[in-house]
Amino acid sequence: MAQYRAHGTRRVWLPAAVFGLFAAVIGARLVHLQVLEHDYYAAKAKEELLGNDTIYARRGTILDRNGGVLATSVNTWDIYVSARAWKDEATAAKAAAELAPLLKTTPAALREIVATTESLDARVYHDLSYETGTDILKKNIPGVIAIANTSRINPEGDVAASVLGFTGTDNSGLAGIEAAYNEVLQGQPGRAIYERDTTGEPIPYGQHTVTQPKPGEDLVLTIDRVLQEMAEQYLADGMKEHKAKGGSIIVMDPMTGEILALATSPGLKFSTLEEDLAKGGDDALSLLRNRAVTDLYEPGSVMKIITAAAAIDAGVVTAGTTYYDTGVVYVEKVPLKNWDDASYGQQTMTGVLQNSINSGAVFMQEALGTRRFQEYLDAFGFGKPTGVDLQGEASGIFRRPEDEGYSPVDVATQSFGQSISVTPMQMMQAVAAAINGGNLITPHVVKARIKADGSRVDVSPQVVGRAISPQTSDTIRQMLGEVVSQDPDGWGRNPSRYTAGGKSGTANVPVWGTYDETQIVSFIGFAPLDSPKILVLVKLDENGDGKTGTVAGGPIFARFTDDALRYLSVRPEKGPSAVHR
Amino acid sequence: MAAINHPLGHPRRGLPLPIPGGRPNLWLVFAIFIAGVSALLPVLQNSLATSRGFDIQASERQEAQLIGEISLLEGEVASLTSITRIDRRAQEIGLLPVPDPIYVTVNEPGPAPAKLPSEYLPKSGAKPVPSSPWWKPLVGWLP
Numbered sequence: 001m002a003q004y005r006a007h008g009t010r011r012v013w014l015p016a017a018v019f020g021l022f023a024a025v026i027g028a029r030l031v032h033l034q035v036l037e038h039d040y041y042a043a044k045a046k047e048e049l050l051g052n053d054t055i056y057a058r059r060g061t062i063l064d065r066n067g068g069v070l071a072t073s074v075n076t077w078d079i080y081v082s083a084r085a086w087k088d089e090a091t092a093a094k095a096a097a098e099l100a101p102l103l104k105t106t107p108a109a110l111r112e113i114v115a116t117t118e119s120l121d122a123r124v125y126h127d128l129s130y131e132t133g134t135d136i137l138k139k140n141i142p143g144v145i146a147i148a149n150t151s152r153i154n155p156e157g158d159v160a161a162s163v164l165g166f167t168g169t170d171n172s173g174l175a176g177i178e179a180a181y182n183e184v185l186q187g188q189p190g191r192a193i194y195e196r197d198t199t200g201e202p203i204p205y206g207q208h209t210v211t212q213p214k215p216g217e218d219l220v221l222t223i224d225r226v227l228q229e230m231a232e233q234y235l236a237d238g239m240k241e242h243k244a245k246g247g248s249i250i251v252m253d254p255m256t257g258e259i260l261a262l263a264t265s266p267g268l269k270f271s272t273l274e275e276d277l278a279k280g281g282d283d284a285l286s287l288l289r290n291r292a293v294t295d296l297y298e299p300g301s302v303m304k305i306i307t308a309a310a311a312i313d314a315g316v317v318t319a320g321t322t323y324y325d326t327g328v329v330y331v332e333k334v335p336l337k338n339w340d341d342a343s344y345g346q347q348t349m350t351g352v353l354q355n356s357i358n359s360g361a362v363f364m365q366e367a368l369g370t371r372r373f374q375e376y377l378d379a380f381g382f383g384k385p386t387g388v389d390l391q392g393e394a395s396g397i398f399r400r401p402e403d404e405g406y407s408p409v410d411v412a413t414q415s416f417g418q419s420i421s422v423t424p425m426q427m428m429q430a431v432a433a434a435i436n437g438g439n440l441i442t443p444h445v446v447k448a449r450i451k452a453d454g455s456r457v458d459v460s461p462q463v464v465g466r467a468i469s470p471q472t473s474d475t476i477r478q479m480l481g482e483v484v485s486q487d488p489d490g491w492g493r494n495p496s497r498y499t500a501g502g503k504s505g506t507a508n509v510p511v512w513g514t515y516d517e518t519q520i521v522s523f524i525g526f527a528p529l530d531s532p533k534i535l536v537l538v539k540l541d542e543n544g545d546g547k548t549g550t551v552a553g554g555p556i557f558a559r560f561t562d563d564a565l566r567y568l569s570v571r572p573e574k575g576p577s578a579v580h581r
Numbered sequence: 582m583a584a585i586n587h588p589l590g591h592p593r594r595g596l597p598l599p600i601p602g603g604r605p606n607l608w609l610v611f612a613i614f615i616a617g618v619s620a621l622l623p624v625l626q627n628s629l630a631t632s633r634g635f636d637i638q639a640s641e642r643q644e645a646q647l648i649g650e651i652s653l654l655e656g657e658v659a660s661l662t663s664i665t666r667i668d669r670r671a672q673e674i675g676l677l678p679v680p681d682p683i684y685v686t687v688n689e690p691g692p693a694p695a696k697l698p699s700e701y702l703p704k705s706g707a708k709p710v711p712s713s714p715w716w717k718p719l720v721g722w723l724p
Contacts, residue, residue, distance in 0.1 A: 058652065069659035075649035130649050148645060150652070155659040208638065229664060571684045 050207075051121075051196045053147050056171050057187030057213035062164060062178075064225040065260075065447055071164050071178070073150040077133030079103065079125040081114045084198070085143025095141045102136055103128070126169060127151040147192075152178075154270050160228045162267035162290050163221070163390075163445060175268065175288040177219065177445065180391045184449060187216035218450040222258035227251055227564055231261035234538075238556045239265060242521075243544030248292050248424050249556075251564065254432035254526060254535040256461040257441035259388075264291045293386075293393040296421040297520050297539075300507030300549065301339070301356045302431070303417030305524075308349055309434045309476045310376035311364035313468040319350050319479050329359040331412040336362060339506065339548075350479045353503060354486055356550075358416045365415035373411060374400060377420075379467040380430040380440065387442040387464070388425050396422045417505055424539055431524050432535050433467040435477050435501070440465040477501055481529045490574075493523060493554025495561040497572035500527035502557060504549030509542070518542040523553030527561045533570055536560060 033041060062071040081099075086092035092114075096107035103110070103125050114122045126149075128136075133146050152167050165176020171186060173179035190213030195206030231249040239247050251261040268287045269276070277284050289295075311317045327343030328335050338344070338358050344351065352360030365373050377383065377398060385393040398420040399410045413419040422430075425443055433440045442462040449457045468476075480501030490496030493504070502525020509516040522539040526532040538553040538560070545552070566572070660666065 058648075061655075068662065068664070072656060072659050073652065074656040075652045130653055134646070134649075148649070153656055153659070155656075155663040157663070157665060159664070208634075210641065225664060566682075575681075 049195055051145075051192075051194045053192045055147070055190035055192055055210070055213050056149050057189050058150055058215040059152065059167070059171055059187065060185040060216035060218045060450075062185075063218060063220045064160075064223050064228070065221060065258075066224065067220075068225045069155050070160055070221065070223070070225060071152055071154050073152055075130045076127040076149050076151040077125075077130065077136070077146045078123055078149045079128055079133065079136065080121040080123050080145040080147060081110070082121055082143040082145060083114055083117060084120065086111070086114050091142050095143055098139060098141050099124075099136065099144055102132055102139075121145060156225055156229075158269045158271055159225060159232065160223055160262075161270050162264050163223060163228075163262050165288075166268070166270070166273060176290065176390070177221070180389055181219055181446065185216040185219065187452075188214040190214075215452050217452065219446055220448040220450065220456075222253075222260060222445050222447045223262065224260050226567055227261040228263065230560065230563060230567070231263040234556055234560045235263045235265055238538065238540060238552070242540055242547060242552045244540040244542060244552075245544075246291070246541035248537065248539045249560070250292055250424055250428050250537045251560075252428050252432060252443060252535045254436045254532050255441075257429070257432065257443045258447065258461070259443055259445045260534065262290070262292055262445070267291065289392050290390050292424045293388055293390045294423070296394055296396060296423055297541075298418050298420065298507040298510060299422050299427055299522065300417040300505030300520070301358075301361075302427060302503050302505035302522055302524050302549075303415065303420065304353055304356065304361045305434055305476065305480065305503050306376070306380050306430055307361045307364050307373070307415040308353060308479065309380075309468050309472060310373060311368050312349070312475055313376070313438075313472040314368055314372060316367040317349050317364055319475050320348050322346055322348050323360065323363050325357050325359050327359070329362045329412075331362065331409050332407060334409045336409075336412060350482050353479055354483050356504065361415040362412045365412060370401060370408070370411045373415065374398070376467070377414070379465060380433055381426060381465075381467075382420065382422060382430065386423075386425050386429045387462075389444050389446050393425070394423050396420075396426050417507060424537055427522075427524065428535060428537055430467075431526075431537075433473075435473060435480070435526055435532055435535070437470040438466050438468040438473045439463045440467050477526075477529060477532075480525075484525065487554070491555050491558045491562075493525070493550060493558055495527055495558045495565075497562050497575045498527040498565050498570070499529035499573050500525050500558070500561060501529050501532075502526065502554075504554055506548045506550075519546070521547065521549035521552045523549050523557045525557045525561065527565060528570065528573060533568060534561065534564055536564070 058075075059073040061069060061073070064070055079099075081095075086095065092111060093107070096110045100107040100110050110124055113124050117123075128146075136144060137146050150171060152171075154161070154164065161176075163176055165178040165180075166174055167178050168174050173182035173185065178185065190211045191209075192211075193207070193209045195203045195208070197203050231251055235247050235249045238244070238249075246265050248265075249261065249263045250259065252259050266286070267290070273287075276287055308317075312319065324346050325338070325344040327341065328337045330336070336358055339356060344355050344357055347355065347357060347360060349360065349364065351357070352364070368376070382396055383398055384395050387393075398414055399406050401411075410419045429440065429443055432443075440463065442464055444459060444462075446459055448459060451457070478501075480503060481499065484494050484500045484502050487494040493502060494500065502523060505522045505524075507520055509518045509520060520539065520541050521543055522537060524535070524537045526535045536557055538556045540552055543552055
């Protein structure tokens, strides 16, 4: 029997080679996709399959010192629509028609958002009210996903807005306390991971993992909401009366450094925030700063408090030391005149403060010497941030002998508050040290933190140095009492029901090495005289009526002090209410 | 005559099944029972897990809803206790700003200071007495 054997001809091995090569290419591609690129495609598949949402933690509440709520969070919903679920025309039309009225928009607008979004889920509404969001969930509209979120509300309206600041759409603080304490307030966000079907809907019994968010801590501020509102009202009225472009009223407990009220203008207002931010430019940016800590000014004659405290503490003068004022003093042949060009003749150091005599301040500074005087400026905290727990604090600046362009005139003018730039907060810290027994205390606006478990962590007053002795501090308090008591009838700069001490300041605004015609006026005072409960700074920027710190700021201080101490239940020392029975 | 192959034997011959009325093979019954239970267990377990998962999700939804309602109520309370609202309400019910208060000095001790809530006080519970280890009495029996 004959046997046939296949011979490898070209018609056999050529197609075999082609198919073999093809199989090899496909095999190589499979290895590439499934082995080499495994992780990448596995991640892509997972991304398609798994939905992944952030669950924002409830942001901590901000309370005033008495427990009044200044800012809190309420639950809201962010509404998303699955673009895949709305690919079907009929489904999309029906769902959009059902959803639109609840979101107070039109179906066409909703579909436009979903059609133009690049992600799988399109956010169609941010911070929807809790009740409306719950209604949407109950309707079970195809493709609609509601993710829990929180929104910030401020029950007191615009009160303390510049202190509190605000949050962005991601619930992060962008200004004020909200930004400074963002880490504490915001807590830790959670995450929801769930399996979804081809339309993007969660699979009912699919994998569903939820990491619960950890709520943020509550903050108790040192701010008293009643005093804050009072300060804001007094500032607004004062600015209107004196045609000022801006200003500040700061109220502090001089013994502890607690800021009881901090009003600044112009500043943030929750009621007009969106419109103000939409304007953009410098005006919008300026809303983010608290002028009491970011803006510098020359304090003028208020600085004489510090000069007198330094000179008395160093023992080079006493309150009763006398000198003769001729109305002008020459430093390096530069004439330094009194503010009113007057000469006051023989004066004590108390008289220097009472009449705000520039030559008297230079007399005390020269008695101290340049180095010693500037050592006291350092001890009172000038030239460095106070450490207040608000963002963007400026350091302030004053020229020293080792600085370029220094002249002895600089240090002489520093004694009466020129050639030195300070923030209002620095001035508060320094004068608090001058009247509280000599302790330099860090001002602060947060009094305590309350953790999620209810435990409370109090912030203790922080003494960072001693500026002067307690005896000098007593003397300064009495000297400043003499300044205020020059006006015996009340409300010039003297409160009508309480003993007080204080000093005014008026300084022109420095512009490019010279001084502008515009001025900044201020009055800083405290009451009661012997055991101060409050220290108040009233500052008006560029007041159009040209009045001095005594005339413009003094009465505001006096009226505010009467009202504030009465609110704080401090028994009056003068007037009909002081009757003892 | 062609021979017919009968691989199963005679057509009338019965299968070797247990004869009804005869004694059942207990081992066989037990094996069937075990196999049945083993097959049902994963189904039962799966069903229980699914049911429990559903309950957990329902509880989580309820918890989230309650938390949301609490936050709404807290917000409402905050709004109701705001100074502006209190001021408005005071005017509505005819309250007037207080005239000058009269301060009276009383030669009596004031009220006792308000007590702090217990959570703010340092923990002062009795220290637990260290318990004697179980082997201690045994040591006493040793010569």
